[in-house]
Amino acid sequence: MSPEISNQSLLFLIIFVVVPLSLSYFYQLGMSKNIIVSSLRGTIQLFAIGYILTFLFDLNAFIGIPFMITVMIVIASFHARKKGKELPYVLPTIFFGLILVEVSVLSLWLLFDMVEFTPSEVIPMSGMVIGNSMVAMGLALERMKSEFTENSGRLLAALSLGAEPKQASHLIVQRTLNAALIPNVDRIKTIGLVQLPGMMTGLILGGVEPIMAIKYQLVISLSIFSSVSLSAMFVTLVMYKHFFTKNKQLLDSEEALKEYSSRG
Amino acid sequence: MIEFKNVSHGPLENLSFKIEQNDRAILFGPSGAGKSTMLFLFNRLKDPEQGEIFYKGKPIEEVPITTLRQKVGLLLQSPNLFPGTVLDNLKYGPSLTNSWEPGAEEKLLEYVQLPLDIKDRDVDHLSGGQQQRVSLARTLANEPEVLLLDEPTSALDNKTAEDIEHVLKELIEAHNLTMVMVTHQMDQARRLGTKGLFMHEGRIQETGELPGMLDDPKTKELKEYLQE
Numbered sequence: 262m263s264p265e266i267s268n269q270s271l272l273f274l275i276i277f278v279v280v281p282l283s284l285s286y287f288y289q290l291g292m293s294k295n296i297i298v299s300s301l302r303g304t305i306q307l308f309a310i311g312y313i314l315t316f317l318f319d320l321n322a323f324i325g326i327p328f329m330i331t332v333m334i335v336i337a338s339f340h341a342r343k344k345g346k347e348l349p350y351v352l353p354t355i356f357f358g359l360i361l362v363e364v365s366v367l368s369l370w371l372l373f374d375m376v377e378f379t380p381s382e383v384i385p386m387s388g389m390v391i392g393n394s395m396v397a398m399g400l401a402l403e404r405m406k407s408e409f410t411e412n413s414g415r416l417l418a419a420l421s422l423g424a425e426p427k428q429a430s431h432l433i434v435q436r437t438l439n440a441a442l443i444p445n446v447d448r449i450k451t452i453g454l455v456q457l458p459g460m461m462t463g464l465i466l467g468g469v470e471p472i473m474a475i476k477y478q479l480v481i482s483l484s485i486f487s488s489v490s491l492s493a494m495f496v497t498l499v500m501y502k503h504f505f506t507k508n509k510q511l512l513d514s515e516e517a518l519k520e521y522s523s524r525g
Numbered sequence: 526m527i528e529f530k531n532v533s534h535g536p537l538e539n540l541s542f543k544i545e546q547n548d549r550a551i552l553f554g555p556s557g558a559g560k561s562t563m564l565f566l567f568n569r570l571k572d573p574e575q576g577e578i579f580y581k582g583k584p585i586e587e588v589p590i591t592t593l594r595q596k597v598g599l600l601l602q603s604p605n606l607f608p609g610t611v612l613d614n615l616k617y618g619p620s621l622t623n624s625w626e627p628g629a630e631e632k633l634l635e636y637v638q639l640p641l642d643i644k645d646r647d648v649d650h651l652s653g654g655q656q657q658r659v660s661l662a663r664t665l666a667n668e669p670e671v672l673l674l675d676e677p678t679s680a681l682d683n684k685t686a687e688d689i690e691h692v693l694k695e696l697i698e699a700h701n702l703t704m705v706m707v708t709h710q711m712d713q714a715r716r717l718g719t720k721g722l723f724m725h726e727g728r729i730q731e732t733g734e735l736p737g738m739l740d741d742p743k744t745k746e747l748k749e750y751l752q753e
Contacts, residue, residue: 417570419607420594422663432608508572
């Protein structure tokens with residue numbers, strides 16, 4: 262298979278859009294406009310990012326890489342923040358958490374020569390790490406909020422028995438981390454059996470030998486595994502404290518925000 | 526033992542009263558009067574917006590919070606047991622201060638009239654009544670001087686509620702515990718309490734000895750409440 266798809270071939274992609282479009286027409290789903298707009302939008306977005314990446318890959322690595330990683334971390338922070346908007350200090354926590362994760366992972370890649378410090382390698386791989394960490398942090402925040410609500414009775418019981426907030430929330434931290442890690446353990450377990458991971462598929466289509474593609478996939482999969490664990494742990498261990506007052510009293514997430522605003 | 530001076534918090538308005546040692550006080554009154562909030566103020570699960578609370582003559586803020594909470598034990602409406610075995614739960618409080626003595630479970634389970642062999646059972650496999658007994662034993666493991674009870678039998682069926690009440694009565698009498706209990710059941714108040722505090726719209730409307738104040742209410746509000 263040739264790694265190059267010609268523009269004429271690309272044009273025939275329209276057929277793939279015609280299928281849902283005709284479905285929408287015949288069954289009067291009222292989605293025709295949406296289907297056309299989203300297909301066009303997706304195409305434009307992808308080409309745009311293609312040109313941006315081409316531009317970045319041509320830049321000096323010491324400019325292109327920090328620039329793009331900063332952009333990715335800022336966007337990811339604002340996105341993950343939505344899951345815990347009502348909590349104090351959530352944005353800086355996520356922001357520093359993502360920096361911590363990215364810097365640790367990148368250092369290991371470079372230290373052990375797994376990845377070269379070139380924009381074409383570091384940027385897409387960092388994108389995957391940051392993207393997955395962002396999702397993990399968002400999930401951890403959401404999970405932690407619901408665990409705090411569901412277990413408020415147990416937390417009160419623990420505090421009333423003389424537990425420090427850290428001891429009282431041990432169970433919640435444990436459950437939040439558990440929930441963040443289980444899907445990843447499962448994903449690693451079935452990797453390559455259920456579906457070929459995206460990066461590997463891409464490399465194979467691009468003409469890379471399967472064994473080489475697998476090596477890259479291993480690097481990225483295990484990097485994601487570890488960064489997802491680190492992100493969830495970081496955000497959980499920093500944020501649980503905001504559910505308590507300095508006098509070791511339990512707050513709900515709204516109260517936490519009120520307390521935070523009143524502290525100025 | 527515990528004194529409130531002009532305490533206001535949420536629905537509670539300007540409360541002043543004393544709980545003496547060995548008192549068995551019953552807090553009762555219509556829902557929303559702030560009775561549970563009041564229990565939380567006793568062991569600093571909440572701090573009052575205004576006013577002062579004293580524990581054994583000392584302002585409550587001067588007692589280290591965790592010590593206060595161990596000395597002023599609270600039993601919530603639901604058992605809220607921690608995942609694990611009965612023994613894990615009993616050990617929880619004392620383990621926080623490394624003061625758990627192996628074998629202490631024997632005495633604690635006896636207090637709440639549960640068989641010793643229940644100690645290794647997973648708490649998820651206990652009945653509602655057994656769970657509430659374990660919860661009580663867990664509170665007692667800290668050897669509290671004051672026992673706060675927030676409607677401890679309201680989530681249980683009649684028979685189980687009677688059993689728990691019986692356990693409580695024997696415990697309090699045998700150990701001369703100071704108790705503050707919130708309850709909606711007036712017959713329970715008669716059986717367990719020696720002193721009544723009737724709460725109405727955030728204030729203490731009437732106080733008196735039990736069961737006397739229930740037989741001869743002084744205020745219109747208490748009369749109406751008892752008739753309901």
